[in-house]
Structures are given as structure tokens and as C-alpha cells.
Amino acid sequence: MAITELLRDSGLTTASVNNYLSALKGVAKEAWMLKLMDVESLQHIRAVRNLRGSRLPRGRALLPEEVRQLFAVCDADRSSMGPRDAALLAVLLGCGLRRSEAVGLNLSDVVTHEWALRVLGKGNKERLAYMPAGTWRRLQVWIDQVRGEAPGPLFIRIRRFDSLTEERLTDQAVYHILQIRQRQAGIVKCAPHDLRRTFATAMLENGEDLITVKDAMGHASISTTQQYDRRGEARLRSAGSRLDLENGFGR
Numbered sequence: 001m002a003i004t005e006l007l008r009d010s011g012l013t014t015a016s017v018n019n020y021l022s023a024l025k026g027v028a029k030e031a032w033m034l035k036l037m038d039v040e041s042l043q044h045i046r047a048v049r050n051l052r053g054s055r056l057p058r059g060r061a062l063l064p065e066e067v068r069q070l071f072a073v074c075d076a077d078r079s080s081m082g083p084r085d086a087a088l089l090a091v092l093l094g095c096g097l098r099r100s101e102a103v104g105l106n107l108s109d110v111v112t113h114e115w116a117l118r119v120l121g122k123g124n125k126e127r128l129a130y131m132p133a134g135t136w137r138r139l140q141v142w143i144d145q146v147r148g149e150a151p152g153p154l155f156i157r158i159r160r161f162d163s164l165t166e167e168r169l170t171d172q173a174v175y176h177i178l179q180i181r182q183r184q185a186g187i188v189k190c191a192p193h194d195l196r197r198t199f200a201t202a203m204l205e206n207g208e209d210l211i212t213v214k215d216a217m218g219h220a221s222i223s224t225t226q227q228y229d230r231r232g233e234a235r236l237r238s239a240g241s242r243l244d245l246e247n248g249f250g251r
Helices: 002-009 014-033 039-046 064-076 081-095 099-103 133-147 171-185 192-205 210-217 222-226 231-241
Strands: 116-120 126-130 156-159 163-168
Touching (some): 014 039, 081 133, 081 171, 099 171, 126 210, 171 192, 192 210
Antiparallel strands (some): 116 126, 156 163
């Protein structure tokens, strides 16, 4: 079909092309239901097959030293932003939350006796995200020493002159905070989703199975979780490094 070739030639990824085709089929169905299209034309459009293929996943997992550097610059910040940013990054890294999930948290979502967070994810699905000791400790510092026990958003805006507000952080604010901290830490640029990717990578490298990681990340499908599994790349990298080109691949 001409539209498929046009989309393919535009440089879009396979997934993007298939999203466009899905939208086109949806529009065609609505047109048919409104009697603006005959059934034969609808069947022709519905018969168009999705493209096959894949691309290497974007983004990266942070190295352990990069994680330590991020927390070091937060710890060196003696303003209220230091503990807040440390707790925020600890929740993203230690629980694998989406940034929208993190900023959507309220103080009442902290389940103290479980060391967990009650998270509302995609599809209005609620789950418990269990915190490692380091995340729990940094969250407690933020609440006990800075934020306080007042009801409301867990992560709040802090204005100039260290003035705490009752306003919830936004998704964009999380991106901005990470940009500032990664520049201060002198690490390679990273995005909030890279922190989620770091969580998944760490769990998989620690031997957790895909089902466990899927549930921890709040994925609806295990195929989504598989996109975070880069262990095969590590094996390929190791195998390639053992090849001895100078000696004709001999040993």
C-alpha cells in the first residue's frame, strides 16, 4: 500500500509506522460506521499488514559510579532542595517509578510498616512499590527533617530563599531537577526514564525473573519488560572483546 511505503520512506521507526497504520484503520472503521465508506474499501484498509522489524532501544542504564555521584551532589546541597532531590532520585532509581507516578504520590501513599509506596500507574492500576533501605532512608530524611507530616503531595516545589510550598512537582520539574543534578555531578546526560531503566537493569542483573520485574515496574505486558533486558548485549560485547583479530582469531 502506498501509505505504508510513504511512512517507511519518511524515516519513522517501525513502531511509529505501525501506530500510524493503527490510527488509519481506526478512522476507516469510524468512516464506515458513519456510512462515509463502503465495506470493500474498509476491508482493503484493514488488510494492510503492520511492518515487522525492531530497533535498538534508546536510553541507557546509569553506571553505579554515576548513581553515587548524583547522590553526592544532592548530599552536598545544604538547602531543602538537597534532601528533596535525593529522595526523589532514590524513589525513581530504587522503585523504578515513572516520573508521573513519582510526582503523583501523596504523603498518605507511604506505607511505613511495609517500606512501600502505594503507586497509581497506567490504566488506573494501583500497586505497591517496595523500597530498598537506601531509598527508605533518604525518604525519611526528606519527610522528617524538611517536608514534615502535613497532608498533601509527597514531593513539593521549593521556591527561592528555601521557601517550601504546598504545590506538587510536575513531570517537567523532575526533568529539570535531573538536568541540574547530572550537570553538577559531571555525568553523561540522562533522562528520567533512564533511572527507571537503571532499576530494571539492576533487577535483571541480580537474577530476578521477568515476571517479577514486570510487576515491579507496573507493566501490562511482559513484552514491554523484555525491552529493558540488555543482558544479551553484555554477552555479545564480552564475546566480541575476546576475539583476537591480530592473530587471525587464533588462540
